[in-house]
Amino acid sequence: MLTLLEQLDKGTLWHSPGGIHPPGLKTTSNTQSIKRLPLAKEFIIPIPQVGDLATLTVKLNDHVLKGQMLTNGKGFTYLPVHAPTSGKIKAIEKRSSNHASGLPVLCCVIEPDGEETWTPLQADQASLLSNDAIINKIKDAGIAGMGGAAFPSHIKLNPASDINLVIINGVECEPFITSDDRLMREHANEIIDGVKIIHQLLKPQRIVIAIEDNKPQAVASMQKSIETLTLDDCKIRVTVIPTKYPSGGEKQLIQIITGNEVPSGAIPAQLGIVVHNVGTAYAIQDAVTNGKPLIERVVTLTGEQIGQPGNYWIPIGTPIKHALQHTAFQAQTQQKMIIGGPMMGYAIGELQVPILKGTNCILAPSNNEIGPDLPEQACIRCGECAVACPALLLPQQLFWHAKSEEFEKAASYHLQDCIECGCCSYVCPSDIPLVEYYRIAKSALKNVAHEKKQAEQAKLRFEARLKRLDDEKQAREAKSKAAADKRKQSMSSNDKDAVALAMARIAAKKKASAAEPGTESSTTANKKASVNAAIERAKAKKAAKAAQTDGPSVVIPSANTDTAVTDNTDVDPKKARVAAAVARAKAKKAAQANPQPEANLVSQSQISSVTATDSENTATPVIADSAEYAVVDPKKARIAAAVARAKAKKAAQANSPSSAQSTAEAVQIKTKQETTTETTDPLSSAVADNTQISEKTVIADSVDNAIVDPKKARIAAAVAKAKAKKLAQSQPKSHQPANQEVVSNDAVDNARVDTVQELSSSQPAIGTNEAPAMAELDDKKARIAAAVAKAKAKKLAQQQQKD
Amino acid sequence: MLSSILIAVAVLTAIALVFGILLGFASQKFKVEGNPIVDQAEALLPQTQCGQCGYPGCRPYAQAIANGDKINKCPPGGTATMEKLAELMGIDPQPLDEAVADNTKKVAYIREDECIGCTKCIQACPVDAILGAGKLMHTVITKDCTGCDLCVEPCPVDCIDMVEVKTDLSNWDWKLTHQPIQVLSAQQYEDKRC
Amino acid sequence: MAFKIASSPHINTRSLTSGVMFRVVLCLIPGIGAQTYFFGFGTLVQLALAISVALTAEALVMVLRKRPVMSTLSDNSALVTASLLAIAIPPLAPWWMIVIGVLFAIVIVKHLYGGLGHNVFNPAMAAYVLLLVSFPVQMTSWVAPQSLAINPADLNSSLQVIFSHSATMTSEYFQLGYDAVAMATPLDTIKTDLSMGLTATESLHKAIFSGSVGVGWFWVNICYLLGGLCLLKMKVIRWQISTAIIVSILICSGFGFLISPDTHVSPLVHIFSGGTMLAAFFIATDPVSAATSPRGRLIFGAMIGVLIYVIRTFGGYPDAVAFAVLLANMCAPFIDHYIRPRTYGHRSGNAL
Structure with a gap:
């Protein structure tokens, strides 16, 4: 009994089950040596998606050199990408991917300058470098498996376990493809240099270069270059294997060469075997000895529709369209454009996609070369697929379950061990696209597994959260208990004093906070004001909501006139101020005279007295600010603010007994400042007495602002839109609250009614009113205001639906 | 005559004894801890912890199902989950309460420049998937978001959207036939070729 | 773009699929030829009748199922089913029998189960069994070989017999008027003789066996064997099922013959008479209703072989192919x- 290593040396081959013998069709492209194409007009370099840790090192319009690294990253599987030529970064954007899905991915688009200036390269002699240095060089060169799967090579070269056997894969079993064939014929010595580096890294006992017997020249060429080669403690040989598809698959090749099977779900390294493609060996050599990153590869361009089929060195990132244009491609009807071979390659729908590291072939077949796609027929369970399957699966059973979407049952038939080689579809007399079914099933299984994992994660997080909340609660309880105990102890005599003290502290604090915005510089005041405004708005919204939910008694006489809106086009700032004062006074009077309707309104909004006073306190500075910005005098603004604050305070004191009154006051104060913009309107005073002025102000304001500033105009437009929206929503509502039915005059009026409702319940109007006023100073706030308006519109809509 | 009766009684007793021992042995040997139905039902639920079923989380709902509650109260799981539950419980499928328009997976997204930092959404999130602090901008940890929708309502400035999870290369479903296919004749191709 | x-x-x-099915029909031709040569034109008439009924029925069903008609018809699966049934039933069976059989095979056994690829049972055999249990007299009255018949049935008389209207008349036709035309098959003869106390050897001396396994039957089976080998060569069928059937029949009947030669006929009689070869290469290998994995097919075939022997030897029916196939x-x-x-x-792979 020979040992496995001895059998390897004899070149014993094992049987690999299944497989097919499709026509090779390799002579189309393997008769000429590898050529080059002119440089493309742009290069598209997809940015690595793996690991999510990659960052771009270049910016738009940067100039990059050929071979320059474009990304930086840390992940284990991360591989950098490089500029394939020197030029300018023209764009960093999403482009169609060279993938069966064609989904867009983020790409770096390089416009070449035609100079082909290399970035400085670090040439080394491999034998003088440490293993780590070589691995790093290979990683930095961005070398991925060149056979199609594009798995990062440095991982395979740095395995956890000992490697006894390295198989260099020159099988190339797919029809049409000849890139490895040509590479072996023309660059055997370079490949062997790469093999030497692999040997240095892995120290295997045997290296087998496997080549199919339909490539005699490649075999001869490789044979010749290993004749003089001696490696320490390692025998190297070229093993010729019979032509059969898919012998070139990693698992199948291992089975043919060693008779071993890679266990399901494992990698060959666990058997002490590593398989590298000949192209990878070449790239490793180029990276280590010449320091060149992987920026070009041999691509087979073949098929009857390509006028000059052959193998070409093509820079990675070259659009496929460019390659086809320079090889006299002629499209036919129902043209298929296949990336890879006819068995495992995928069809692409778009030519403006780049050549990738794993793109070994571009196949543009004529319809007689590959035959038409026939419609799928019923499976007759002939079992030919099971005979052809190299993984010894039962494809018809997998199909049965995949088609009926019983993916778990398909998985129980080892769907995951399917290598998607396509043998089953190839032999199927019913033309069933079996592989497609398996891929769909596999991706569905993957997504299900992912979802399951996520659900588990969510559960854990949910439980962790519950625990955290519980812990916090307990901690709080313990703390309050401790505090209570403490209080009890010190409670003996002076507890009343303590309470009084605390109250005083709170009062002082409140006072300070109320005083703050006014005394601060205008910019900080702005900031504060905006925050307050946001809170205010939030409250307003809730109030509005509350008002709407039980709002049948909100009676609003629609006594407004449109003149108010149009009149205040040119406002003299001085007059405005004076008028403002007048208006304020009137408003005050009005408030005293008829708090009733106000109270009525506000009582609907159900704001507690505390919130009312609160809102007032916070609202006042805002109002003051905005009012004075309109007047454009910081000094006066301060004064006005002070006045407003004082009033607010007074109002608060006066209104403490009744919540309704307090809010009424608040509204009045706001009303006052709002009237500053409509002072020239004779009607305004009359309106000011009315509780509805605020609503009008909003409109006035928006119109006014529209004239002042295009920016404001935009905002105003947004506000108007929001209102319009609300209006639209309020119309279907008209069947319920009586008051709304009353106000059915016209669209504009209706809109106002709505606004009034909100205003009276203390204040989106501030948002809309204040935002435009401050627009020059703070555009952010305006956006917030707009958002609030939108939000309101949305919530309103929801509410109405619920109602 | 008597002996035959005795024999019959003896045989029956012996049989009863044997089966009794067998049953006792089986109940020891195949003992199941806890209520497996609850665990199984919970495993089927989507774990969004959204509370739309009226129970505070998925596990309580699973318990309720095991106790005979309806199986159609889980909108995030949709019809698929309901059917699996029906199979598990051995009952007829029940149509979902509300028509679940689309069962596409969504995650919350905070428009960050509109966020005012109120932390309300953070408190609402059942899986702690929102990151942020008071008065500072918040953001959603997308990979942990279950799409339960609970953070949308509390937001005072309504800056949270539920956005559909986009298909990318990692979760593409290989349904080639769903891609738009356009077939061009050679002439058209020549025309379009720039 | x-x-x-x-x-x-x-x-x-x-x-x-259509090519696969068509090749099956092609490979039936030698057997059909032999059958016609030995048992008259009845087989051809039945064949024509069966095919036309099958195609019509298939087209009708496809219209009812709202599926494309032409593509289904052109897959030739109905052709195969019809041919198998036509050569399995007695050549001079009345016309309505084959019509009922084919309709049952196509409409009920095939399409009610979901059409091609979904049927659990082999349609031809299911129909054969239906006919056998419904019309035992007609189904067991095989035609005498031409060489033994007093009045060999020519095309005309075959047509006349097949298309005669009344059922009773037909059976009378077989039993009385044309007694020399109709007679039992060799297997039937053996069964009857054995039950009457004769030994197997005595039974084999009857004229119908002419010293070997039965006049005509031997050659018919040889022709089906040839056709089957062609199918194997064309890789339309795989070797497992056919081999397993023949080998298992040989083994079982060999045992029986060795233990009690008086009550058991030789293995040769078993494999070269009745429908053994037809079953082994054309019926049991129907992929839709057979097992699919190679080992599974071996088991499937062996099961059919054993069942054929068991039913032939111990069961009530002289030939058992249909029952064995359905059970399998x-x-x-x-x-x-x-x-x-x-x-x-x-x-469990081992590392290097």
Whole structure:
């Protein structure tokens, strides 16, 4: 009994089950040596998606050199990408991917300058470098498996376990493809240099270069270059294997060469075997000895529709369209454009996609070369697929379950061990696209597994959260208990004093906070004001909501006139101020005279007295600010603010007994400042007495602002839109609250009614009113205001639906 | 005559004894801890912890199902989950309460420049998937978001959207036939070729 | 600019279901020829009748099922079913029998189960069994070989017999008027003789056996064997089922013959008479209702072989192909479920 290593040396081959013998069709492209194409007009370099840790090192319009690294990253599987030529970064954007899905991915688009200036390269002699240095060089060169799967090579070269056997894969079993064939014929010595580096890294006992017997020249060429080669403690040989598809698959090749099977779900390294493609060996050599990153590869361009089929060195990132244009491609009807071979390659729908590291072939077949796609027929369970399957699966059973979407049952038939080689579809007399079914099933299984994992994660997080909340609660309880105990102890005599003290502290604090915005510089005041405004708005919204939910008694006489809106086009700032004062006074009077309707309104909004006073306190500075910005005098603004604050305070004191009154006051104060913009309107005073002025102000304001500033105009437009929206929503509502039915005059009026409702319940109007006023100073706030308006519109809509 | 009766009684007793021992042995040997139905039902639920079923989380709902509650109260799981539950419980499928328009997976997204930092959404999130602090901008940890929708309502400035999870290369479903296919004749191709 | 999208692989052997089915029919030709030579034109008439009824029935069903008619008809599966049934029933059976049989096979056994690829039972055999249990007299009255018949049936008289209207008249026709035309098959003869106390050897001396396994039957079976070998050569069928059937019959009957030669006929009689070869190469190998994995097929075939022998020897029916195939069909899903090939990577591999 020979040992496995001895059998390897004899070149014993094992049987690999299944497989097919499709026509090779390799002579189309393997008769000429590898050529080059002119440089493309742009290069598209997809940015690595793996690991999510990659960052771009270049910016738009940067100039990059050929071979320059474009990304930086840390992940284990991360591989950098490089500029394939020197030029300018023209764009960093999403482009169609060279993938069966064609989904867009983020790409770096390089416009070449035609100079082909290399970035400085670090040439080394491999034998003088440490293993780590070589691995790093290979990683930095961005070398991925060149056979199609594009798995990062440095991982395979740095395995956890000992490697006894390295198989260099020159099988190339797919029809049409000849890139490895040509590479072996023309660059055997370079490949062997790469093999030497692999040997240095892995120290295997045997290296087998496997080549199919339909490539005699490649075999001869490789044979010749290993004749003089001696490696320490390692025998190297070229093993010729019979032509059969898919012998070139990693698992199948291992089975043919060693008779071993890679266990399901494992990698060959666990058997002490590593398989590298000949192209990878070449790239490793180029990276280590010449320091060149992987920026070009041999691509087979073949098929009857390509006028000059052959193998070409093509820079990675070259659009496929460019390659086809320079090889006299002629499209036919129902043209298929296949990336890879006819068995495992995928069809692409778009030519403006780049050549990738794993793109070994571009196949543009004529319809007689590959035959038409026939419609799928019923499976007759002939079992030919099971005979052809190299993984010894039962494809018809997998199909049965995949088609009926019983993916778990398909998985129980080892769907995951399917290598998607396509043998089953190839032999199927019913033309069933079996592989497609398996891929769909596999991706569905993957997504299900992912979802399951996520659900588990969510559960854990949910439980962790519950625990955290519980812990916090307990901690709080313990703390309050401790505090209570403490209080009890010190409670003996002076507890009343303590309470009084605390109250005083709170009062002082409140006072300070109320005083703050006014005394601060205008910019900080702005900031504060905006925050307050946001809170205010939030409250307003809730109030509005509350008002709407039980709002049948909100009676609003629609006594407004449109003149108010149009009149205040040119406002003299001085007059405005004076008028403002007048208006304020009137408003005050009005408030005293008829708090009733106000109270009525506000009582609907159900704001507690505390919130009312609160809102007032916070609202006042805002109002003051905005009012004075309109007047454009910081000094006066301060004064006005002070006045407003004082009033607010007074109002608060006066209104403490009744919540309704307090809010009424608040509204009045706001009303006052709002009237500053409509002072020239004779009607305004009359309106000011009315509780509805605020609503009008909003409109006035928006119109006014529209004239002042295009920016404001935009905002105003947004506000108007929001209102319009609300209006639209309020119309279907008209069947319920009586008051709304009353106000059915016209669209504009209706809109106002709505606004009034909100205003009276203390204040989106501030948002809309204040935002435009401050627009020059703070555009952010305006956006917030707009958002609030939108939000309101949305919530309103929801509410109405619920109602 | 008597002996035959005795024999019959003896045989029956012996049989009863044997089966009794067998049953006792089986109940020891195949003992199941806890209520497996609850665990199984919970495993089927989507774990969004959204509370739309009226129970505070998925596990309580699973318990309720095991106790005979309806199986159609889980909108995030949709019809698929309901059917699996029906199979598990051995009952007829029940149509979902509300028509679940689309069962596409969504995650919350905070428009960050509109966020005012109120932390309300953070408190609402059942899986702690929102990151942020008071008065500072918040953001959603997308990979942990279950799409339960609970953070949308509390937001005072309504800056949270539920956005559909986009298909990318990692979760593409290989349904080639769903891609738009356009077939061009050679002439058209020549025309379009720039 | 968009190109055509399709899943890999992009090439195919271009072997088609219709081609597979057509080759099956082609390989039946030698057997049909032999059958016609020995038992008259009745077989051809039945064949023509069966095919036309089958195609019509299939087209009708496809219209009812709202599926494309032409593509289904052109898959030739109905052709195969009809041919198998036509050569399985007695050549001079009345016309309505084959019509009922074919309709049952196509409409009920095939399409009610979901059409091609979904039927659990072999349609031809299910129909054969239906006819056998419904019309035992007609189904067991085989034609005498031409060489033994006093009045060999020519085309005209065959047509006359097949298309005569009344059922009673037909049976009388067989039993009385044309007694010399109709007679039992060799297997039937043996069965009857054995039950009457004769030994197997004595029975084999009757004229119908002419010293070997039965006049005509031997050659008919040889022709089916040839056709079957052609199918194997063309890789339309795989060797497992056929081999398993023949080998298991040989083994069982060999045992029986060795133990008690008086009551058991020789293995040669078993494999070269009745429908053994037809079953082994054409009926049991119907992929739809057979087991699919190679090992599963061996078991499936062996099961049929054993059942054929058991029913022939101990059962009430002289030939048992149909019953054996149907019983094995029932077991096929079960076999498929338990006999799966060991998938790549699922054995305990040893490292280097």
